[in-house]
Every structure is written in C-alpha cells, then in structure tokens.
Amino acid sequence: MATSPDTMKVHTFRRYEDDDFTWSNMQDKIFLEDTSYKCPTYIQKTPPCQGSCPSGEDIRGWLQIVRGIEKAPAGMSMQEYAFRRSTRANPFPSMMGRVCPAPCETGCNRNDVDDFVGINSVEQYIGDSAIEGGFSFNPPEAMSGKKIAIIGGGVAGLAAAFQLRMMGHGSTVFDDHEELGGMARYGIPSYRVPRDKLDAEIARITDMEGVEVRTSTRIGRDVSVEELEKDYDAILWTLGCKNGRGLFVDNWKDVPNAVPAVNFLEQFNSGKMNYTAPKVVCVGGGDTSIDVVSVSRRIGTLADYNEKPEEVVYGREVHTENPANKVPAEVTLTSLFAQDQMTAAEHEVNDALIEGVTILNEVMPVEILVDENGRGVALKVVECVMEGSMPKPKEGGKETIIEADLIVSAIGQYGDLDGVEDFDNGRNLIDSDQFYQVPGKPGHFAAGDIVRPHLLTTAIGQASIAAESINHYLNNEDQVKRPKVDKHHFDLMDKLREAELEPVAYEEAKADDLRGTQHAKFAVHNYDDRSEHEIVASSELFLGHFEKVDRHLRTEDVPNSEQVIGHFMERVNALAEEQVVEEAGRCMSCGMCFECDNCVIYCPQDAVFRVKKAESTTGRYVDTDYDRCIGCHICADVCPTGYIEMGLGG
Known part of the structure; x- marks a missing residue:
C-alpha cells in the first residue's frame, strides 16, 4: 500500500553526509x-x-x-x-x-x-x-492474411484482438454472452465502470477492419475445437474464470441459498436482479466481495420479501419490475484479514462502511446453520489467525453467528471448461508456458484469468505477450528468452x-x-x-x-x-x-x-x-x-x- 502523506516524515534529502569524501564503491x-x-x-x-x-x-x-x-x-x-x-x-x-x-x-x-x-x-x-x-486506432492497412480465433470476449481477449490487429493479423472473438466485456461488464457494477465508457472502448477495437465478433456462441457446444483448428491459423484461449469457489464448510453444496459471488454480480449487471434478500452475508475481503455488499445495499430488499433469492442469482427467475418501496438490506462482510490487510482497495472498503455495510475482520466461516428445510439461516464464524496462507481458528477465539437469508462466497474463481475438457489442467484452468503457449498443443495459446485469476491489468499484459508469441508462431520464428523487464x-x-x-x-x-x-x-x-x-x-x-x-x-x-x-x-x-x-x-x-x-x-x-x-x-x-x-x-x-x-x- 502506498505511503499516506499524513504519516510521512519531512525529509531533508542529502546525497552525502558531512566528512564523506571517499567513494564507497x-x-x-x-x-x-x-x-x-x-x-x-x-x-x-x-x-x-x-x-x-x-x-x-x-x-x-x-x-x-x-x-x-x-x-x-x-x-x-x-x-x-x-x-x-x-x-x-x-x-x-x-x-x-x-x-x-x-x-x-x-x-x-x-x-x-x-x-x-x-x-x-x-x-x-x-x-x-x-x-x-x-479517437480511433490506426492499424496497418496491410493484412497478413492470417486469422486467429480468440475464445472469450473479456479484456484479455479484446486486448489480444487489438494487439494482433496492430501486427496485421485478423481475428474472430467468440463469447457465450450476449455482449462483450467479460468480468468488466458482468462482474463490475456500472457505478464503478460506466457502461457508455466501456462500450466505447470495446467498439474502438471491434470497429477495426479484420476484427470479427461472434457472441452467444460457446466453443465445445456450438463450435468444436476441431472446426477452429481447421478454420484458423492459431487459437487463443481467454475464457476467464466465471465459476465461483464455494466456502470451505461441510455443507456448502447442500445449502440452496449459499451462492457464488460471480453469479450474484452477473445477474445484477445483466439487469435481471433488482432487489435481494433481507439479510445478506458475503465472505471475502477482495474487490469482488466489496461489489457484492455495495450492490446489496444499493438494490435493497422488500418489506414483504418472500422469495428464494438463489432463484434470481442462478437465473431461474428474472425481476421484471423494480419496486419503488424498497427497504435497506442488512449486509455483512467477513474477511480472514485485518481491515488494513484486506486485498480490496482501501477506499472501496471505507466506502462500503459509509454505505452501511458491517465488516467483521479476522474471522473464518466454520458452519452454515440450516433450518428444517435445509435452507441456510445463519453463518457461524470464529476468530482466526493465519498460518502461512491458511486460516486456523484462534485458540479460545470468539464465535459469532450472523443471521442470513443469502450467503455469498467471494473467495476465488475458476474456469468453466465444459466441452473443452482436454485443456483442463486438473484445476479448472489452462496451463501455459512463459510465452503463453499451451504445452503439447501447437497453435494454441492462453492468457488472462484462465491461466491465473488475477487483476484486469494482468490479463491485459498477458494478452499482449500472447499476441507477440502468436505473431512469432505465424511467422515461423523461434521464440527468444524474454527480457527481465518485459514492458x-x-x-x-x-x-x-x-x-x-x-x-x-x-x-x-x-x-x-x-x-x-x-x-x-x-x-x-x-x-x-x-x-x-x-x-x-x-x-x-x-x-x-x-x-x-x-x-x-x-x-x-x-x-x-x-x-x-x-x-x-x-x-x-x-x-x-x-x-x-x-x-x-x-x-x-x-x-x-x-x-x-x-x-x-x-x-x-x-x-x-x-x-x-x-x-x-x-x-x-x-x-x-x-x-x-x-x-x-x-x-x-x-x-x-x-x-x-x-x-x-x-
């Protein structure tokens, strides 16, 4: 975290002290x-x-x-x-x-x-x-005649399409959503990324001649990998990670109203969820969890709420109306870490507190309490300490029971590789080497969260390197060792x-x-x-x-x-x-x-x-x-x- 000016000392900078007259080197x-x-x-x-x-x-x-x-x-x-x-x-x-x-x-x-x-x-x-x-991009008029299939229309896929086009190569971006943008559109709320700005920056890429788009198309279902290999000179996998990880408690999979954060945010960002349950608990501590709790506070709930919130989260129901008589939802966020060590941006955490979110720090979930119908009614957490990267219950630590109508897990994501299981490395991700080539599959490359879930800027950087590697591959050029500072x-x-x-x-x-x-x-x-x-x-x-x-x-x-x-x-x-x-x-x-x-x-x-x-x-x-x-x-x-x-x- 950058140094706060409030805590900085006032320095008098001197390169040399008095009586320094010989070189130390x-x-x-x-x-x-x-x-x-x-x-x-x-x-x-x-x-x-x-x-x-x-x-x-x-x-x-x-x-x-x-x-x-x-x-x-x-x-x-x-x-x-x-x-x-x-x-x-x-x-x-x-x-x-x-x-x-x-x-x-x-x-x-x-x-x-x-x-x-x-x-x-x-x-x-x-x-x-x-x-x-x-302003628009000015790609070279001369085209190589080569074309790349890009599987996934999030920031990694679109950044790769841009970089490849600037090298003279055409591409087709495939995405199984109705619109491009990936997590930038379906994971981040519009009050953080205005959709007119997002749409303009995507259009600047897709408006370039040689960049084609096929939405609502899933590889492995609508188009086979074999067809891609036949029709394209290279394939870049930028699928992202749109499956959320569940909590590490025994009954997570058995509780219907315990849901992943990515599903929650996608339904909201698609305009299909206009309100939520009266009591929402989210487990996380990163930016995704902040989005969940901030959205929950903004959309509120109904005074006479009698729905099953997971039905909307999983897309089985859609809110066609946005009632005016909404009331605040009671929203709690839990994190393994102290507040100043949460991975979410500091100002996002502070904003959530101002918005009325309750944050419990240095606690870990240990049990989802259920009613006679098997529905979650509360989340039990206990004070914890970190041993390496793993939380452990604190000896004699206080237990807290948080009542909940909806329990949301925002502790990580993994890829959806249904239909393309041959690329699964066993962790629902795709392996790649230092050049972002898929080992053992010539002509296949991967970048973005499907390689390693991380930041949007990480996906953009990987896409740039992958595009460079694809260019070498298409030109039959040997890959050289990458520089120490690859920028x-x-x-x-x-x-x-x-x-x-x-x-x-x-x-x-x-x-x-x-x-x-x-x-x-x-x-x-x-x-x-x-x-x-x-x-x-x-x-x-x-x-x-x-x-x-x-x-x-x-x-x-x-x-x-x-x-x-x-x-x-x-x-x-x-x-x-x-x-x-x-x-x-x-x-x-x-x-x-x-x-x-x-x-x-x-x-x-x-x-x-x-x-x-x-x-x-x-x-x-x-x-x-x-x-x-x-x-x-x-x-x-x-x-x-x-x-x-x-x-x-x-």
Whole structure:
C-alpha cells in the first residue's frame, strides 16, 4: 500500500553526509577528477511504476506528454498523443483509470518524497478525452492474411484482438454472452465502470477492419475445437474464470441459498436482479466481495420479501419490475484479514462502511446453520489467525453467528471448461508456458484469468505477450528468452524518427578514422537503453530536487446508509484538466531526462551542454563535450531522475 502523506516524515534529502569524501564503491573509487576515463552517459531505465504495472504501460511516457515535456507531433493534440502512447499497452484507459487497484502507485518512487503520483486519475482523463475526441486506432492497412480465433470476449481477449490487429493479423472473438466485456461488464457494477465508457472502448477495437465478433456462441457446444483448428491459423484461449469457489464448510453444496459471488454480480449487471434478500452475508475481503455488499445495499430488499433469492442469482427467475418501496438490506462482510490487510482497495472498503455495510475482520466461516428445510439461516464464524496462507481458528477465539437469508462466497474463481475438457489442467484452468503457449498443443495459446485469476491489468499484459508469441508462431520464428523487464518501453529511435532526427546510415557517415566519433551522425552517442533489464530505485535519484507537492485527489460520490438505496451515480469523479496536468507534473521521470538543467548548471567545466534545439527531443536534451569533461561526477550526483551514470562514453 502506498505511503499516506499524513504519516510521512519531512525529509531533508542529502546525497552525502558531512566528512564523506571517499567513494564507497570500489568501481567508482578508482576514477577520480582529471585522471578519470569516465564521463557522463545517459542511461534509460524502467521506472518502478511501469515495473509494477502488469500490463507494462509506459506510464512515465504519457505523464510526460500530459505535463507538456514530451511534445506531440505537429497536428496532433496532447490528449491524442497521450492516448496513443497509453494504448500501446492497454486499450482501455478510461475503464482501467477507474477500477485498476494501481500497483503502479504503490511502486511509485514519489512515495519516498511525499505521496505517490495519482496515475489512475491521469489515465482516466486520457481515456475519457479519447472518447470525447472520437479517437480511433490506426492499424496497418496491410493484412497478413492470417486469422486467429480468440475464445472469450473479456479484456484479455479484446486486448489480444487489438494487439494482433496492430501486427496485421485478423481475428474472430467468440463469447457465450450476449455482449462483450467479460468480468468488466458482468462482474463490475456500472457505478464503478460506466457502461457508455466501456462500450466505447470495446467498439474502438471491434470497429477495426479484420476484427470479427461472434457472441452467444460457446466453443465445445456450438463450435468444436476441431472446426477452429481447421478454420484458423492459431487459437487463443481467454475464457476467464466465471465459476465461483464455494466456502470451505461441510455443507456448502447442500445449502440452496449459499451462492457464488460471480453469479450474484452477473445477474445484477445483466439487469435481471433488482432487489435481494433481507439479510445478506458475503465472505471475502477482495474487490469482488466489496461489489457484492455495495450492490446489496444499493438494490435493497422488500418489506414483504418472500422469495428464494438463489432463484434470481442462478437465473431461474428474472425481476421484471423494480419496486419503488424498497427497504435497506442488512449486509455483512467477513474477511480472514485485518481491515488494513484486506486485498480490496482501501477506499472501496471505507466506502462500503459509509454505505452501511458491517465488516467483521479476522474471522473464518466454520458452519452454515440450516433450518428444517435445509435452507441456510445463519453463518457461524470464529476468530482466526493465519498460518502461512491458511486460516486456523484462534485458540479460545470468539464465535459469532450472523443471521442470513443469502450467503455469498467471494473467495476465488475458476474456469468453466465444459466441452473443452482436454485443456483442463486438473484445476479448472489452462496451463501455459512463459510465452503463453499451451504445452503439447501447437497453435494454441492462453492468457488472462484462465491461466491465473488475477487483476484486469494482468490479463491485459498477458494478452499482449500472447499476441507477440502468436505473431512469432505465424511467422515461423523461434521464440527468444524474454527480457527481465518485459514492458512497452519508450523507444528513443521511434522518437527520433518522429522528429526526423534518426541517425544516418553507417556506410554514409563513417570516417576512415573511427576514433573520437562523438560528432558522427551514424549512431546515438553517449546513450544506453537498459530498460529491459533495470528498474531505477529511489536511491539512484537525487530526491532533494523535489519539493513536497500535495496529490490532487479525485472526489467520490459515496452515499451514506440512508441515501444508498437506488444510488447508482458514478462513484469516482474525474479531475479537471488543469488538475490532471499538475498531477502529471508531480512525476519524477525516474530513469529519463525531464529537462531540469541541473547537469548543465552545476557542471564546473561547462562540459555538459544542451543539444541544439533543432536536434533536441525527449531523451536527447543534453550531451557531453569529452574534451572538457574531467569525470568529476557532479552531473550524476545532481541528476534528479537517475538518468546520468559515469561510464566510458561513446
């Protein structure tokens, strides 16, 4: 969890203490003053926000664009340029800016100064601006003629369709629902992901020529695997996990009104459940459980409720009316963990409490109490402790009986592989290797929750790698070892080409004497891209450069317990554009120059200089005159971003 500014100490950052006058690192120690052969080299590294992002977004890049440091090409707005940079990795910025739990913010180096950069809020702005601006994707016109079957139309399948189309390959997305979106549509309530935003981001993908869609079609029932293998050049399994795990109590399967959370949420999100039971208990602690209890409070119940709530949850009945005379449901959430250790986002937990949900922490279910008809009437829980990853009843722990008309399990999910059992690894999931190929089944690939249930951003990242692997497969190319930091990195050569500054051909520019070639135009000199191998830590930054700047917080529309029934307004409100630009300006640009001029100002030899304006672009703002440099190390010491290291320049 990111550091709260309320608990941060006020630091006075100093790179060196008094009386420190020798290098602690032996490698540095042997190079001193004018005897040094080391000069500043400019090293691009991965920032920890990107290193923490499972979909590998170039977060630093689009923050630099929004704040105005990296300029858009002529004729393109800042908003569109940021959108195009963001969607190289993630085609759903509007949705993910709202619901991603933001491991990037936890990893942000700014936590060691004051508080993380509000990355999600900037991403939401980028996504919403793209929808308002009508931005579309620009896939290559040339098509490979190859076509991939994608089984599952959630974020993994749609992200893969996007990535494959940008590589020139067509696809057909199969889904057994009436609409695409997977868990984003059927698992997340509309007050967290507005459906107009979700629909727009899906349509942007499916509107691309070469991307086809077949909904209400189940593989293994309506279409066989053999047919897919005959008609398509590769198959990608992105089925997701839409079966919920039951509680680990003896009579779970025998209690009719004990149901999985995924079924509960699907019926609500499909518009088929307008109210629920008077007393609802949900066991979980993650975001799914928060959605269950928040939905239960919003839809309420009936004063004269006499239905069997599981009939609606399992789709055997449908609510055709939405009565106005609803009353609040009594809703309880139980979790194995203390409140500050729950896996749900902290603000989601706090919102649920405001909405009137009762939360019992550090308790485990031990028994469902039933009546003479076998229906659950209460859940017995006991105080517990965690031993490794398993809960154990606390010795002498207090037991609590929670009355319930509906008991919901939100403790995990697994895949529905009926009809395609040959792919089941015995755990209702599909195995894959490091390239997301299905072992022993050439031409088959898998990504998303069906490989390992996790975050939406994880599914998007896996889809990107799987698409790359499919591209290698279709081109009969050997797979190479993946880089240590497998991300969508800023590419200096792409930026130089965009600015018409790319190096000339070697044969055209080389000289007879290749010594002292720093002025030659056939290479990018004095620069190294280590972003595939290194994540820059805060210890490599000059943190003293950064003043404390409060984070811009998005406001939330959270109803209290008396306002909650029928409250479906969007929960998180967007920042204004001015606030978004200021928030992006809090980015410390870890591992990349952000044009602060410290190295130029503090160089005692005037050896570090700004590149001529006509030759300057992001990543090539400063250079070094080797005839002047004495290797004093000052430029590296005062570089706020860790972009400068002392090395053998060239």
